[in-house]
Amino acid sequence: MATLYSQKKKSTLPRLFIVFLVIIGVVLFILFKEQNKATSLLSAHAPTASSVPKPLALPWPPAPNGNTVLAPNLLADNYYVVLDGSGSMGDSQCSGNKNKIETAKDALKEFAASVPADANLGMLIFTDSQIRELVPLGTGNRQQLTEQVQSAYAAGGTPLRDAISTGYARLEQQAVRQLGYGRYILVVVTDGQANPGQEPNEKVAWMLDNTPVELHTIGFCIGTDHALNMPGRTVYKAADNPAALRQGLADVLAEAETFDVATFQQ
Incomplete structure (x- = not known):
């Protein structure tokens, strides 16, 4: 009986391993699909070159010199x-x-x-x-x-x-x-x-x-x-x-x- 049980146990292990691999494969497939979906959404809503604010070509305004008197209200x-x-x-x-x-x-x-x-x-x-x-x-x-x-x-x-x-x-x-x-x-x-x-x-x-x-x-x-x-x-x-x-x-x-x-x- 012990020998028969041992044989059944040995024959079951490969099946469980195969089931485990299948489950892992399904999970990885789902994750891969979700990642592709998220990437597509981000690409669709990414700002285009025309929608990105254009930086100023030059620093503005010119730097004050030693004779510049600052305004009393800088935020006016x-x-x-x-x-x-x-x-x-x-x-x-x-x-x-x-x-x-x-x-x-x-x-x-x-x-x-x-x-x-x-x-x-x-x-x-x-x-x-x-x-x-x-x-x-x-x-x-x-x-x-x-x-x-x-x-x-x-x-x-x-x-x-x-x-x-x-x-x-x-x-x-x-x-x-x-x-x-x-x-x-x-x-x-x-x-x-x-x-x-x-x-x-x-x-x-x-x-x-x-x-x-x-x-x-x-x-x-x-x-x-x-x-x-x-x-x-x-x-x-x-x-x-x-x-x-x-x-x-x-x-x-x-x-x-x-x-x-x-x-x-x-």
């Missing part, structure tokens, strides 16, 4: 307005019983009053084909801006590239004083295309590629066909009446993206 928001004072702003199209420059002045006074008191605000105007700063970037200058913009008039051409370059330079200077922290928004109010040789495309493309400066444009009575209307890169609002112009400026405060210091190299 900064709004710099470029106002079109070209001759066409003297027309009354889209402005009711006022010309466009008067309508723009009224809207900008409202905008200035709405900018938070702790934010820096500045403005320039191009008129007679020259660029003139009405108010430098700063706080506590809202009344001064209201007085200065009231003296604006319409005459001359549209040196848009140089005006945008000047506005950008003012924001960059402030960024040096704030060590790059805060938010930097360039606001352009215009009613026409640039003069020949003053196309802003190249300057704007450089600015958007190399700095965190945001560009908001209100196209007054010109629709959406404008060089500064770059979907996905700039914020452009077409304003065909005074209310739309005021709303476009109000939206600058509501829609400007929050500055994230982790996004940019310091």
Whole structure:
């Protein structure tokens, strides 16, 4: 009997070993399938090259020098307005019983009053084909801006590239004083295309590629066909009446993206 039992035991062991191997194989197969499924899901949801934020090509802003006086509020928001004072702003199209420059002045006074008191605000105007700063970037200058913009008039051409370059330079200077922290928004109010040789495309493309400066444009009575209307890169609002112009400026405060210091190299 002992010998018969021993023989049965020996014949059972290989079967158990085979069953064990089969079970191990099934488990490994299931794990392999699950791993492939997870890999496929990750690949399907992986960010594409176009969805990954593009790093700045250059460090921004330039490093402060020994004479730089740091701003008292390094985290301040900064709004710099470029106002079109070209001759066409003297027309009354889209402005009711006022010309466009008067309508723009009224809207900008409202905008200035709405900018938070702790934010820096500045403005320039191009008129007679020259660029003139009405108010430098700063706080506590809202009344001064209201007085200065009231003296604006319409005459001359549209040196848009140089005006945008000047506005950008003012924001960059402030960024040096704030060590790059805060938010930097360039606001352009215009009613026409640039003069020949003053196309802003190249300057704007450089600015958007190399700095965190945001560009908001209100196209007054010109629709959406404008060089500064770059979907996905700039914020452009077409304003065909005074209310739309005021709303476009109000939206600058509501829609400007929050500055994230982790996004940019310091």
